[in-house]
Amino acid sequence: MQLPSFQVPPRTIMTPGPVEVDPRVLRAMSASILGQFDPSFTSLMNETMELLRKVLQTENHWAYPIDGTSRAGIEAMLCSVIEEEDKVLVPSFGRFGYLLTEIAERCGADVHLMHCEWGEVFDPQDIISEMKNIRPKVVAIVHGDTSTGRMQPLAEIGAACRESGSLLIVDAVATVAGTEVKTDEWKIDGLITGTQKCLSVPAGMAPITYNERIEAVISLRKAIERGLVPQEQLTSRNLDRRIQSNYFDLSQLQDYWSPARLNHHTEATSMLYGLYEGLWIILEEGLANRYQRHRLNEQALVAGITAMGLSIFGNSSCKLPTVTCVEIPDGIDGEAVRAMLLDEFGIEIASSFGPLHGKIWRIGTMGYSCQKRNVLLTLASLEAVLLRHRVKIHPGEAVQAALDVYQQAVKQSS
Incomplete structure (x- = not known):
């Protein structure tokens, strides 16, 4: 039996994602495959990290993509930071606040969910007031929720999180490269985006960045797992801080994206070509x-x-x-x-x-x-x-x- 080849129909994509891909990105993705430890490829990894820092407006050391759609980046960030019984505040103004809630709950978090009417966003002071009441370890929030077409102001929330010691983790999948996202200025500790929206790269990578506050949490969990923390310093809560996922373990991914290049997975070569070109296009435009x-x-x-x-x-x-x-x-x-x-x-x-x-x-x-x-x-x-x-x-x-x-x-x- 001879099967017909797949014919892609012509489309004008005007959805909230995926969107049309820049032809330059498609051409870049058609290049020959390099080995993941080829010096040309590891150089591309380093250059991609530098381009990401510029697009995400951050000086963070860690800025790299997770292989998978934007949800993979969200899961990697939350699963690597949240431990069982941690208090997590999720102010939800659309469908994707519920996604943050579900992932946090799967990590064993004590989730406090705030609601507002769909079509509105929160007054930042209401979120800050709730933070003072529950003192969460993490505030997880969507910047732009495509289900309602609304965008939440973040600057005041980031400043309040820094003052209170909470970590601010932001889903900026629908906003990065389409509207202002000031990672450092807004004091965002961890940020996730996706290639399939304003970056105009095919779905398949979730660029993330995080600062030293999140790195400290990841490093402590890693040290405890490897038995590097003295027994007398451990409490009943942190006897087992193992990150449940292997694939989404940011401590292992850090090793892979560091000069050590400790093997974690086989990098999505063609996708990285596309991300690199897409980031260049963004910075060329300004x-x-x-x-x-x-x-x-x-x-x-x-x-x-x-x-x-x-x-x-x-x-x-x-x-x-x-x-x-x-x-x-x-x-x-x-x-x-x-x-x-x-x-x-x-x-x-x-x-x-x-x-x-x-x-x-x-x-x-x-x-x-x-x-x-x-x-x-x-x-x-x-x-x-x-x-x-x-x-x-x-x-x-x-x-x-x-x-x-x-x-x-x-x-x-x-």
Whole structure:
């Protein structure tokens, strides 16, 4: 039996991830394989760490990728830091706060979960007040939650964590390289991102960085495991501080990414080529320019959506610049609209989760997908699909409103 070869259909990806990959990244990933201890490859590892420090705006020594999707990075960070019965505070304003909760609970943590209405974020003072009440070892929080399209301010929380001795661990998967993320300035102790969003690299790596405060926790667990801590210094709580995962053990991964190059796993060679090229592209564009490009395309998309007669979901003051959530008009099958966009125009947008499923569409403007052409195509195509579904909108207004935004930007820059 002869099986047909797989044919990839043409797509314009406007979801909150994965997104379109920069062609330069795809070309880089097609290069020949190097051995993981080849000097050319270990040099690439070192150079990738340096590029990551620049993109993540940190002076941390440790900045390297975990092989796996962004969830792998989150799990590696939390499992290497959290010990059984540790108090962990998770302020959740969307679906991915629950992911942090589940992983922390699997580590045996005593999790204190804060909630706020989906579409809102927390007043930082409310989080700080709760920190004072429970005195957690770790505050784990999402920066930008794609399920609700909201972004949580972090600067005050980081400063409070530093004062109280808590560790701040941040899921910045949806924000790094798309909007400002100041790791050191905001006093973030551990940060995780992912290649498949604003970095515009295929899913498969989760860059992380962490400072000496987290390294101290990891080093103590490692020392106890190896019997290097005197028995009289041990308590009943830390007699067994073994990190439960081998693959996600940051103490072993440190050894692998250090000059010692102690073998831990076979590095994902082609993925590292792609990450290196993707980081170079970001720095060539410049972080400030990249953030401005994301803001401009978001503004054009929002202008078009509202001119069409649709409503943007959530509190606009805390909107995530890389994801726009659109309220589905009453009586409309949101999945039918998405299907027609995909089938007839080759454009993919996303639905949502939990209480927002069937109530909003989520449109991503991330990385390489975040470009004028994609925004205009999406607006024109969505308008056509909604008209076919007999939705009462303002025909012809969406693209014109977006063009106004782009033309105004040109005038301001000239």
